Amino acid sequence: MNRGHARRAGTRARTWLLLTLLLAGLAGCAVLPPVPEDQLDARAAFLERATELEAVSHWRFVGRLTLELPTESWSGQLNWRTEGLRQVIDLSGPMGRGGGRLVLGGYQAVLITREGDRYEAADADELMALVTGRGIPVSGLDYWVRGMPRPGVGFDLRADADGQPRRLIQDGWEIVYGAFEEAEPVAMPMSVELHREDMRLRLIIQRWQLTQVEAS
Numbered sequence: 001m002n003r004g005h006a007r008r009a010g011t012r013a014r015t016w017l018l019l020t021l022l023l024a025g026l027a028g029c030a031v032l033p034p035v036p037e038d039q040l041d042a043r044a045a046f047l048e049r050a051t052e053l054e055a056v057s058h059w060r061f062v063g064r065l066t067l068e069l070p071t072e073s074w075s076g077q078l079n080w081r082t083e084g085l086r087q088v089i090d091l092s093g094p095m096g097r098g099g100g101r102l103v104l105g106g107y108q109a110v111l112i113t114r115e116g117d118r119y120e121a122a123d124a125d126e127l128m129a130l131v132t133g134r135g136i137p138v139s140g141l142d143y144w145v146r147g148m149p150r151p152g153v154g155f156d157l158r159a160d161a162d163g164q165p166r167r168l169i170q171d172g173w174e175i176v177y178g179a180f181e182e183a184e185p186v187a188m189p190m191s192v193e194l195h196r197e198d199m200r201l202r203l204i205i206q207r208w209q210l211t212q213v214e215a216s
Helices: 003-021 037-054 124-132
Strands: 058-068 073-083 086-092 100-104 109-113 118-121 156-159 165-170 173-177 180-182 187-189 191-196 199-211
Touching: 037 156, 109 124, 118 124, 187 199
Parallel strands: none
Antiparallel strands: 058 073, 058 199, 073 086, 086 100, 100 109, 109 118, 156 165, 165 173, 173 191, 180 187, 191 199
């Protein structure tokens, strides 16, 4: 392999690792800042929607995503499924190339690439720093993709009368939502775009599956 090809391959690998580590999240309790008066009813509907979603311990979606950086971009297919506290995120590039699996749960984050490389840390934020050297907060993404704020941290919100978010700002990220579709028990976002500094992540969701599991 010549040096130019090796350099490009290394850059692609780092981009994919960064993209994979963006796809993670944990749990807690929300803290809300003061609400503008014209958003009081919308915020109440938003919190009602969030309460319904908190009861959904098993959810899954498939879609397509694109990560854009100043010098390059990456796109691929995404399959994200969660059962309680365990999450499994599978990524694959065009024609199945690249990608790998990220598993979260039990106070551990494990990333396994298709090339067989394995990385482990206590959580997704620590794994991000370990693999990429960038201290980028990603622990709210599993909430943001569902149209919810990361618990325990203040946020700025603009929502519609049905409680569906249109713009959410948290942890230095701006999250913009497109259309929502009914998924039972609540409508779910079908497009999400996240911006932070020089990064942009676009997610187009093809299908949601939500399951409410009754406590035994």
